[in-house]
Amino acid sequence: MELLIRTEVNELVTELADAREPVPVKSLFRWRYFNLSWTIVTGQRLPAAEAQRLAHLFTLEMSALQNTWVNNSVLRTIFPEKSGFADVLRYRDAVRAAFAAAVRGGGGTFVAKVRAAQPEPAAWRPEVDEDLVMFFFDFMNGGCETTSSFFEWSMAYLLREPELQRRLRKEVAALPSQPTLAHRANAPLLRAFETEVFRRSSLTPAGVPHRSLQNFKVGGYNVPAGTTLRYDIMGAHWDPARWSDPLRFRPERFLRNGKFMGSEDVVPYGIGLRRCTGEKYAEAYHFMLLASLLREVTVEPAPGAALPTEAASIGLVRLCLPFDVVCRRAPPPQ
Numbered sequence: 001m002e003l004l005i006r007t008e009v010n011e012l013v014t015e016l017a018d019a020r021e022p023v024p025v026k027s028l029f030r031w032r033y034f035n036l037s038w039t040i041v042t043g044q045r046l047p048a049a050e051a052q053r054l055a056h057l058f059t060l061e062m063s064a065l066q067n068t069w070v071n072n073s074v075l076r077t078i079f080p081e082k083s084g085f086a087d088v089l090r091y092r093d094a095v096r097a098a099f100a101a102a103v104r105g106g107g108g109t110f111v112a113k114v115r116a117a118q119p120e121p122a123a124w125r126p127e128v129d130e131d132l133v134m135f136f137f138d139f140m141n142g143g144c145e146t147t148s149s150f151f152e153w154s155m156a157y158l159l160r161e162p163e164l165q166r167r168l169r170k171e172v173a174a175l176p177s178q179p180t181l182a183h184r185a186n187a188p189l190l191r192a193f194e195t196e197v198f199r200r201s202s203l204t205p206a207g208v209p210h211r212s213l214q215n216f217k218v219g220g221y222n223v224p225a226g227t228t229l230r231y232d233i234m235g236a237h238w239d240p241a242r243w244s245d246p247l248r249f250r251p252e253r254f255l256r257n258g259k260f261m262g263s264e265d266v267v268p269y270g271i272g273l274r275r276c277t278g279e280k281y282a283e284a285y286h287f288m289l290l291a292s293l294l295r296e297v298t299v300e301p302a303p304g305a306a307l308p309t310e311a312a313s314i315g316l317v318r319l320c321l322p323f324d325v326v327c328r329r330a331p332p333p334q
């Protein structure tokens, strides 16, 4: 998987290093995650324009899912456009069609492994296997918005903290030119930066909704079976009883004598049995992309533009507001 991540990372870093104009941060990451995951599952890389088209439909689907009408079967049938239901269907139909075409011919290592595990491999048709198609939607829905949001917040903090950016660039200069997750142990400041981005942005503010399977008691409350439950990740991340000056962005809170010191109170991937299944994948992608980017380029705000703020738009994922970024190819400081 790291090889596939590497291809996507190198392409993005080269594009940014060669960019002559300010780049909108919102245009950078979604379609690349989309294409990376597409390649992992289907074994085929999409042309950029097709990945951008599908990622755009995905973004429309995500905003449609914030529309409460979409959950009401009557309202969404009478008002398919206004309820956002039409966007959900457009995205799902487009992905189903492209996915079927991609896996029909074999589908790369992942699909080949699933085929080998079938009782009758020759008779199995991946393009109509609902479990496989649903798995793919989970891969996209779970990872696209979250990883993109993580990178966008990271860019925002690199722009806001030029001295921190310089120190990070100095640290990654000592890593091999194509860093992998194995090198993360040698980058304590970058690790602390990633952790603080997760804590301060709290990009999954209330996790994913769950439903209780039986009656239980928590904190003095009786919770009946069938209750929908959310949990307050943002509350834990910003709790003044746990953190000093919780709203201040300060990666040093995760460093002791130059070594990374994590905290059980940072839980962006959730906790317990239903903790995020994409955590290891996301960690490799985040580290490889940030370390490679910092080795090659400096990032700055567009000329005359204000620095990105810490304000956010909040849905299932907490997203930073749009801003442009100027990248310049520059050797890492010694």
Ligand code: HEM
Residues within 6 Å of the ligand: 138, 139, 140, 142, 143, 144, 146, 147, 150, 203, 204, 207, 208, 210, 268, 269, 270, 271, 272, 273, 274, 275, 276, 277, 278, 279, 281, 282
């Ligand atoms: C910044 C990166 C990510 C963050 C912060 C994140 C966060 C989360 C959170 C908070 C949950 C809910 C956990 C719970 O209910 O306790 C979750 C579940 C999930 N995530 Fe992620 N995620 C990330 C990346 C990914 C990626 C890359 C994938 C792709 C494979 C993914 C796939 C999933 C799936 C399938 C679930 C549902 C797991 C289940 O219900 O058993 N996530 N994620």
